[in-house]
Amino acid sequence: MKLTKSKSWIILFIGLLLIVVSVTVIARNDEVKQPIAFNHKKHVDNNVPCNFCHRLYETTRAAGIPSVKVCITCHEDVxxxxxxxxxxxxxxREGKDIPWRRIYQAPDHVFFSHRLHIQKGQVECKQCHGEVKTRITPFTQQTVPLKMKYCISCHEGVESIDNPYECIRCHH
Ligand code: HEC
Ligand code: HEC
Ligand code: HEC
Ligand code: HEC
Ligand code: HEC
Structure with missing residues (x-):
């Protein structure tokens, strides 16, 4: 079969498109790996409360990832x-912190406060992070994708927020 010039261009184009698509798919499957197989369920079942490890959410914007010193209080036993x-x-022993990879991280242009949502708004962790109590594997992706649309859709039902679409509420 003899290809015309335009047909070969089309085939080349389709070939390139396939490469781009497969590279994108591979990149998306490249899930985050956490350094230790941390099991939330085992800790919650042993009555370790969320704020024993995530110590900041009642008082600050952040929730906080526990340092290795918090872990060693219970895991010093050899x-x-x-x-x-x-x-x-x-x-x-090596004086290093555990290199946990962050999963939930708002961009710099977004203002978010845990204290405000938990203390004042009485919003539960699972509304934004899914059911953590039953997780047996570490986080590798956002269970509830924390996109702007999701934030706003909840605010639409909050009585104390009169205009949920006001940009400067969340973008400073
Ligand atoms: C307040 C006590 C406490 C703290 C703090 C704590 N753990 Fe645990 N951990 C436990 C208990 C209780 C178990 C279940 C019994 C056991 O396996 O030792 C456990 C089990 C584990 C296991 C074994 C799980 C399995 O599937 O067998 C790992 C791994 C672990 N913890 C990691 C950590 C890490 C990492 C930290 C710090 C971020 C941490 N723990 C902080 C109490 C604690
Ligand atoms: C209204 C939604 C919402 C609720 C409710 C919420 N979080 Fe978050 N969480 C977020 C967002 C958004 C981020 C990313 C914040 C950032 O990058 O500044 C985050 C980040 C985190 C992180 C990563 C470390 C950090 O400090 O940013 C942890 C751990 C965490 N949340 C735990 C909790 C716990 C525990 C609760 C319940 C006591 C909770 N969250 C309730 C939205 C929420
Ligand atoms: C024993 C310590 C410990 C306890 C108790 C604990 N966590 Fe965690 N949490 C961790 C560690 C370590 C990580 C990072 C590894 C991982 O992703 O599982 C983490 C990660 C998270 C993250 C994802 C943070 C991010 O963005 O990377 C959320 C959300 C979270 N925890 C919520 C909770 C909630 C809700 C509770 C209570 C039901 C809780 N945690 C109890 C140690 C703890
Ligand atoms: C499940 C419901 C829910 C979700 C999801 C949620 N919020 Fe909220 N948010 C609230 C509630 C409730 C309040 C009101 C707290 C109060 O009483 O002042 C609030 C208040 C706020 C305020 C302060 C409002 C003001 O002007 O006083 C900001 C800023 C905010 N949220 C940002 C965010 C961002 C950013 C996200 C997404 C990452 C988000 N929220 C997701 C429920 C939610
Ligand atoms: C309730 C909080 C909230 C309000 C209100 C809000 N945003 Fe956002 N916005 C976010 C969060 C959280 C993100 C980051 C997550 C994402 O990209 O969806 C974001 C991301 C963005 C981005 C970057 C998108 C991207 O793809 O990188 C732009 C642009 C933006 N917002 C514009 C606006 C404008 C314009 C308004 C007002 C009409 C507005 N936002 C109102 C929470 C909010």
Missing amino acids: LYVTPEKAKIQTYY
Whole structure:
């Protein structure tokens, strides 16, 4: 078969498109890897409250990721070590913090406050982060995607917010 010039261009174009699409798909599947197989359920079932580890949400904008020193208060014990728990002791001994990868992170141009939502607004963690109590694997993606649309759709139902679309509320 003899291809005309325009047909070869079309084939080349389709070929390039396929490459771009597959690269995008691969990049999206490249999920975040966390350094330790952290299990929220096991800790919550052992009555460790959220604020034992996330110490800031009642008083500041942030919730806070626990430092290795918080982990070592319970995992100093060298009996019953498993490979995952041994990693905590190694980081601690080497004076390093555990390099957790952040999953929820608002861009710099967005103002968000945990204290305001939790103390004043009485919003539950799971409304923005999904059911954490039953998680057995660490976070690798946002369970509830915290997009602008989602923030606004909740604010539409909040009585104390008169104009939920006002940009400067969230963008300073
Ligand atoms: C207040 C006490 C406490 C703190 C603080 C704590 N843990 Fe635990 N952790 C436990 C208990 C209780 C268990 C369940 C019994 C066990 O396996 O030791 C556990 C189990 C684990 C396990 C084993 C889980 C499994 O699936 O077998 C890992 C890994 C772990 N914790 C990591 C951490 C990390 C990382 C931190 C710091 C971010 C931390 N823990 C902070 C009490 C704690
Ligand atoms: C109204 C939505 C909302 C609620 C409710 C909420 N969060 Fe968040 N959370 C966010 C957003 C948005 C971020 C990203 C914040 C940023 O980058 O400044 C975040 C980030 C975090 C982080 C990452 C560390 C940090 O300090 O930013 C943790 C941990 C966290 N939240 C825990 C909690 C816990 C625990 C609760 C309940 C006590 C809770 N969140 C309730 C929206 C929420
Ligand atoms: C023993 C300590 C501990 C307790 C208790 C704990 N967390 Fe966490 N949390 C962590 C650690 C460590 C991470 C980072 C690893 C991961 O993603 O699982 C984390 C991650 C998170 C994140 C994602 C943060 C981000 O953006 O990367 C959210 C949301 C969160 N926790 C909410 C909660 C809620 C809600 C509770 C109570 C139901 C809770 N946590 C109890 C230690 C704890
Ligand atoms: C599930 C419901 C819910 C979601 C989701 C939510 N909010 Fe809110 N937000 C509230 C409530 C309730 C208040 C009111 C607190 C009060 O009583 O002042 C509030 C108040 C605020 C305020 C202060 C409003 C003012 O002008 O006084 C800001 C800023 C804000 N939210 C930002 C955000 C951002 C950014 C997001 C998304 C990342 C978000 N919120 C997601 C429920 C929500
Ligand atoms: C309730 C809080 C809230 C309000 C009100 C709000 N935004 Fe946003 N906006 C966000 C959050 C959170 C993000 C980051 C997450 C995302 O990209 O959806 C964002 C992102 C953006 C972005 C960047 C989008 C991108 O793709 O990078 C622009 C532009 C923007 N907002 C413009 C506006 C304008 C214009 C208004 C007023 C008409 C407005 N926002 C009102 C919370 C809000």
